[in-house]
Amino acid sequence: MKFLKFLLIAFLLVSCGIKVNYDYERTTDFKTYKSYNYFGDMKTGLSELDLKRLIRTMDTKLETMGFVRSDNPDFYIDIQSQEIQSRNNSNVGVGLGGGGGNVGGGISVGLPIGGNKNTRELVIEFVDDTKKGMFWKAISESSYNANATPEKREEQFQAVVEKVFSNYPPKSK
Numbered sequence: 001m002k003f004l005k006f007l008l009i010a011f012l013l014v015s016c017g018i019k020v021n022y023d024y025e026r027t028t029d030f031k032t033y034k035s036y037n038y039f040g041d042m043k044t045g046l047s048e049l050d051l052k053r054l055i056r057t058m059d060t061k062l063e064t065m066g067f068v069r070s071d072n073p074d075f076y077i078d079i080q081s082q083e084i085q086s087r088n089n090s091n092v093g094v095g096l097g098g099g100g101g102n103v104g105g106g107i108s109v110g111l112p113i114g115g116n117k118n119t120r121e122l123v124i125e126f127v128d129d130t131k132k133g134m135f136w137k138a139i140s141e142s143s144y145n146a147n148a149t150p151e152k153r154e155e156q157f158q159a160v161v162e163k164v165f166s167n168y169p170p171k172s173k
Contacts, residue, residue: 018142018163022170025135030169035070036062036126038077045081050153054079057157058124061165075135080123083144120144124164138164 044051058077059069119141126136140160148156 018140018160020138020140020163022167023137024170025132028132028135033074035068035073036075036077037069037071037073038079042079044079053154054157057161061161065165075126075128078125078127082121084119084121118144118146122160136168140164
């Protein structure tokens with residue numbers, strides 16, 4: 001059963017086209033961070049239910065990575081999100097034209113191809129309040145369906161969290 005769940009998440013990672021960009025403080029010793037918590041005043045842009053799903057998914061992932069959620073953490077996590085609707089401006093033009101002498105004319109019709117695309121940008125920041133400030137940041141962009149079932153939303157968050165934390169801690173170069 002676990003293999004099937006892993007296979008499903010791997011499939012989602014490939015099929016959903018989740019893009020993630022990372023940034024981090026180069027001088028950070030990531031091994032010193034063992035405990036975390038979330039900022040209490042986050043303005044996430046997520047619904048309360050989606051925020052609960054995301055935090056539950058992140059807690060599970062961070063626990064498997066050896067982190068412990070604590071009231072006195074080594075770092076805090078901030079989450080921000082926004083939905084982006086991009087218009088598809090692709091179209092096909094059909095034209096008819098002619099001319100003779102000084103007279104010319106033309107007709108053009110644009111036929112839209114595809115539809116609008118909804119994506120969600122999710123920003124996850126790790127902040128050390130006592131020393132360095134923000135020391136790690138991931139920005140993910142993935143497809144988003146506002147009408148998805150709770151189960152599909154949970155699966156999407158699992159895929160995003162897997163992808164986001166696949167490169168944590170950063171490999172030193």
